[in-house]
Amino acid sequence: MLNMYRSAPEILREIYGYDAFRPGQEAIINAVVEGRDCLVLMPTGGGKSLCYQIPAMVRPGVGIVVSPLIALMQDQVAALRQAGVAAAFLNSTVPWFEQGEIKDALIRGSLDLLYLAPERLLQEETLALLENAELALFAIDEAHCVSQWGHDFRQDYLGLNVLAQRFPAVPRMALTATADARTRGEIVNRLALKGPMRFVSSFDRPNIRYSVRIKDGAGKQLAAFLEEHRGEPGIVYCLSRRKVEETAEALRALGHDALPYHAGMASAQRATHQMRFLRQDGVVIVATVAFGMGIDKPDVRFVAHVDLPKSVEAYYQETGRAGRDGEPAEAWMVYGLQDVVRLRQMVEQSAADDQHKRIERSKLDALLGWCEVTACRRAALLRYFGDEPPAECGNCDVCLAPPKTWDGTVEAQKLMSCIVRTGQRFGAAHVIDVLRGRDTPKVRQHRHAELSTFGIGADLTDTQWRSLLRQLVARGYVDSDPGRYGALTLARSARPLLRGEVAVTLREETKLARSKKKPATTNRDHGFQIGATDEPLWEALRECRLRLADQAGLPPYVVFHDATLREFVRLRPASLDAMLRVHGVGQSKLERYGEEFLAVLAEHPQHSAGSTSPAA
Numbered sequence: 294m295l296n297m298y299r300s301a302p303e304i305l306r307e308i309y310g311y312d313a314f315r316p317g318q319e320a321i322i323n324a325v326v327e328g329r330d331c332l333v334l335m336p337t338g339g340g341k342s343l344c345y346q347i348p349a350m351v352r353p354g355v356g357i358v359v360s361p362l363i364a365l366m367q368d369q370v371a372a373l374r375q376a377g378v379a380a381a382f383l384n385s386t387v388p389w390f391e392q393g394e395i396k397d398a399l400i401r402g403s404l405d406l407l408y409l410a411p412e413r414l415l416q417e418e419t420l421a422l423l424e425n426a427e428l429a430l431f432a433i434d435e436a437h438c439v440s441q442w443g444h445d446f447r448q449d450y451l452g453l454n455v456l457a458q459r460f461p462a463v464p465r466m467a468l469t470a471t472a473d474a475r476t477r478g479e480i481v482n483r484l485a486l487k488g489p490m491r492f493v494s495s496f497d498r499p500n501i502r503y504s505v506r507i508k509d510g511a512g513k514q515l516a517a518f519l520e521e522h523r524g525e526p527g528i529v530y531c532l533s534r535r536k537v538e539e540t541a542e543a544l545r546a547l548g549h550d551a552l553p554y555h556a557g558m559a560s561a562q563r564a565t566h567q568m569r570f571l572r573q574d575g576v577v578i579v580a581t582v583a584f585g586m587g588i589d590k591p592d593v594r595f596v597a598h599v600d601l602p603k604s605v606e607a608y609y610q611e612t613g614r615a616g617r618d619g620e621p622a623e624a625w626m627v628y629g630l631q632d633v634v635r636l637r638q639m640v641e642q643s644a645a646d647d648q649h650k651r652i653e654r655s656k657l658d659a660l661l662g663w664c665e666v667t668a669c670r671r672a673a674l675l676r677y678f679g680d681e682p683p684a685e686c687g688n689c690d691v692c693l694a695p696p697k698t699w700d701g702t703v704e705a706q707k708l709m710s711c712i713v714r715t716g717q718r719f720g721a722a723h724v725i726d727v728l729r730g731r732d733t734p735k736v737r738q739h740r741h742a743e744l745s746t747f748g749i750g751a752d753l754t755d756t757q758w759r760s761l762l763r764q765l766v767a768r769g770y771v772d773s774d775p776g777r778y779g780a781l782t783l784a785r786s787a788r789p790l791l792r793g794e795v796a797v798t799l800r801e802e803t804k805l806a807r808s809k810k811k812p813a814t815t816n817r818d819h820g821f822q823i824g825a826t827d828e829p830l831w832e833a834l835r836e837c838r839l840r841l842a843d844q845a846g847l848p849p850y851v852v853f854h855d856a857t858l859r860e861f862v863r864l865r866p867a868s869l870d871a872m873l874r875v876h877g878v879g880q881s882k883l884e885r886y887g888e889e890f891l892a893v894l895a896e897h898p899q900h901s902a903g904s905t906s907p908a909a
């Protein structure tokens with residue numbers, strides 16, 4: 294594609310096959326094309342790559358992309374080459390003779406993009422090589438890795454400030470999906486960006502539907518959720534290795550193509566499972582949080598958490614792996630009192646110093662508060678990241694089925710008094726027995742039937758008391774002491790509530806039947822659903838894609854995204870010209886794959902009118 298100096302919109306159309314820029318992309322591209330340094334904050338899946346790939350093609354010279362993730366480099370380069378872009382990467386996995394060819398191409402000026410890990414870039418040999426090449430820009434991906442306060446600090450990133458000294462005339466872009474105000478400042482300083490333009494996109498991922506459920510037989514709940522996503526690729530996160538193994542096995546028994554992934558597995562097997570997830574259709578990966586960094590699979594249809602993550606940031610990052618292609622996706626989580634207790638315990642027992650523990654505690658509290666929200670879940674999430682979202686989104690569990698709330702002040706007082714009267718020494722089960730006035734051996738042993746709180750809670754069920762307790766723990770009124778088998782104690786903040794100076798509004802526990810509504814069709818145009826009559830064509834197109842991908846040794850989505858196949862079904866292009874007008878079809882892919890897909894389409898003539906009309 295080299296040296297044709299096309300405009301950004303032309304490249305978008307011809308190379309990527311997209312009609313329009315996403316919010317923010319064009320302004321960023323223009324700034325870099327003009328030679329400005331930039332700081333770009335965009336959520337995962339927002340479309341950051343285009344923001345440096347296109348200017349690298351518009352400006353003379355090669356764009357240098359710094360990325361810490363080798364797997365990600367390989368996939369991006371493969372996808373770019375498919376689209377006809379002269380892209381390459383240099384790292385230890387590249388054979389030496391090929392390295393020589395890439396270096397030659399770099400000096401000759403016949404590369405559009407070169408991907409490098411920071412440690413490679415910073416070698417004197419590489420820097421000297423770059424000084425002999427014409428450079429379009431530096432794009433520093435995952436730029437938050439330069440921040441020592443961030444959660445992904447990498448020593449190598451600190452060295453990247455040499456770029457400012459050795460290549461003062463080359464524009465530099467720092468890109469990240471996670472950076473609070475403090476980290477942003479650090480990125481600008483440590484990378485020595487010069488008068489950078491700052492672009493901060495909304496953190497909203499409108500195609501992701503968020504829902505959080507109370508644990509009530511997590512295995513069954515997960516099975517029911519996965520039933521709705523049968524055959525679709527997704528990620529299930531668990532806290533422990535053992536649970537990963539067990540869950541993967543249970544899902545396999547239910548006929549899902551589920552594979553475990555955790556740090557305790559042999560690395561070869563881990564790599565195989567990751568590869569299968571990327572390359573095959575419909576694999577469910579069951580993993581600890583060890584999985585996901587650098588996974589750039591755009592068609593992940595769901596991310597399920599059967600254990601709580603550590604913070605809202607972690608949750609947002611993990612769920613952000615769903616639906617990068619903009620198609621409907623689900624972020625689904627179940628949690629219960631046990632999770633709260635266990636995570637609190639992990640914080641207290643960690644080796645961190647007091648200040649860090651305090652931070653971790655407050656991050657966990659923010660997450661728990663978010664789990665228990667009684668208003669739009671998305672709005673709460675976005676406010677956490679400093680956005681100012683509309684009050685309702687229409688695509689989260691709360692908006693779709695608003696929970697009933699009730700004034701639980703009196704019941705909370707009863708529960709807390711009972712905790713105090715029994716000496717703050719007992720766990721949930723016994724405290725509830727006392728409240729409900731049960732005659733158990735433990736009650737007899739401790740003579741708890743004589744307490745004033747014995748039997749004052751007979752009007753609520755065990756489930757209701759547990760729900761109340763969980764919400765009080767989540768809100769920090771009651772603590773559960775892991776050192777003493779989960780003994781319940783009152784937090785300092787419980788006093789005003791006990792004295793009736795504050796009230797507490799609680800969620801009413803409904804065993805929500807899952808909403809039958811299909812995931813959102815709100816903010817973006819993904820209204821078209823494959824109907825039963827189109828099913829054979831859809832499957833045939835997917836088979837064709839898998840076959841072509843296998844032949845090329847590529848993941849299927851590199852051939853075409855789901856959205857593009859769906860457009861084939863809807864529009865039924867009958868010629869190469871018509872196919873070129875479909876979203877996601879560029880010139881290079883048309884030449885490579887057009888005929889094959891046309892043949893499949895021709896084998897499936899449309900039966901009757903109406904079968905392809907877009908769903909309302």
Ligand code: ADP
Nearest residue numbers: 311313314315337338339340341342343591617
């Ligand atoms: P990020 O790096 O920000 O996580 P990517 O650059 O991987 O996101 O983009 C996510 C997905 O969105 C990719 O599949 C990409 O092809 C697609 N995409 C990016 N920009 C556009 C656009 N303007 N129109 C349609 N799809 C786009």
Ligand code: ZN
Nearest residue numbers: 669686689692
């Ligand atoms: Zn909502």
